[in-house]
Amino acid sequence: MTEEYDATSEGRKFIERIKAVCGNDRKLHFKFDEPTDPRYGYVPPRRPLDKYINYGLIVLDKPPGPTSHEVVAWVKKMLNLKRAGHGGTLEPPIPRGRGAGIS
Amino acid sequence: MTRIIGTVMHSTKEYVCVMQLHRPVPQERLLEVLKMFEGEVYQRPPLRSSVKRALRTRRIYRIELLEYDGERYAVLRVDCDAGTYMRKLCWDIGLILGVGAHMRELRRIRTGPFSEDSGLLVRMQDLAEAIYRWKEEGSDDLLRRVIVPGELSVCHIPKVIVRDTAVESLVHGAQLAVPGVAAVEEGFGKGDLVALLTLKGELIGLGRAEMPWNEILESKRGIAVKPARIIMERGVYPRAWKKKEG
Structure with a gap:
């Protein structure tokens, strides 16, 4: 069951969106400027929800107080996830800035 | 995807921190000492830490004094490697200043490609x-x-876009040959870490470039990228290689 859509131009737009996150303005140079077959895979925002969540991440503004581990446990529970990780806990008991990833 | 997030998190970070000095110092002296901490620094992880407590080095790219009240509080913006302890940094700055200091407050404003704004x-x-x-x-x-989408975490990593026909063999552990490359992001060299994406923008995995970007564009054959970590599951794209007879 695959709906027809312009995977090629949506894919191109999505790659530009990846680059925009951190202001990466290095150009893409095409060797084979060919279409991609919409029957295989998904342009990431089109993934079915379970896949979307499994391949997703949350840039979370962690409130001061709870540790990153605690926050990850909450998020996991809220989303009924089996696996979730987060980036950067070097000093577990100390409130950190932000940045949790789920997966 | 958790594995890839690890790669992102092991890139650079940026913090804003409030350092409390135990006695006032002249601002020029403070600036001078902050400058000394730019570059390679030695740090031993603190007692309460979740990593091995061995002496290690971290690079501090930039320390900017955002504000100093001339008395006890200094606000710093620090751009550094992942795993640099701000608490240690403040303490060490205090030692060199000769007045003592400690960290009062900390906020991370950037992790790898993800900044606060x-x-x-x-x-x-x-x-x-x-x-x-x-x-x-x-x-x-x-x-x-x-x-x-987790793909956004590879923003800063140079990208190699793979043709539909080469995706499945990469997922099975093959190297990426030049004819399987649809596009390259300019600027990377041989040996650099690259992100392998499909034409739809799906992350296949990370690899090491075997040729600089322009050589991949100009060549007709040869190995372009050796995969390092593949995250895409098998069977998403069709097999395009021939089964060997017998």
Whole structure:
């Protein structure tokens, strides 16, 4: 069951969106400027929800107080996830800035 | 995807921290000492830490004095490697200044490609609201906004776009040959870490470039990228290689 859509131009737009996150303005140079077959895979925002969540991440503004581990446990529970990780806990008991990833 | 997030998190970070000096120092002296801490620094992880407590080096790219009240409080912006302890840094700055200092407050403003102003920052209440809407109202629109595709974490890593026909063999552990490359991001050299993406923008994995970007563009054959970590599962794209007879 695959709906027809312009995977090629949506894919191109999505790659530009990846680059925009951190202001990466290095150009893409095409060797084979060919279409991609919409029957295989998904342009990431089109993934079915379970896949979307499994391949997703949350840039979370962690409130001061709870540790990153605690926050990850909450998020996991809220989303009924089996696996979730987060980036950067070097000093577990100390409130950190932000940045949790789920997966 | 958790594995890839690890790679992102092991890149650079940026912090704003409040350092409390135990006695006032002249601002020029403070600036001078901050300058001394730019570059390679030795740090032993503190007692309460989740890593091995061995002496290690970290690079501090830049320390900017955002504010100093001339008395006890200095606000610093620090751009550094992942795994640099701000608490240690403040303490060491205090030692060199000869007056003593410690960290009062800390906020991380960037992890790898994700900075505070990237527009992706989500609060706990945003997440709670998105989940409520999904579970109680049956709509995943907010959830799809607070959760973003993990692909966004490879923003800063040079990209190699792979043709549909080469995806499945990469997923099975093959090296990426030049004819399987659809596009390259300019600027990388041989040996650099690259992100392998499909033409749809799906992350296949990470690899090491075997040729600089322009050589990949100009060549007709040869190995372009050796895969290092593949995250895409098998069977998403069709097999395009021939089975050997016998």
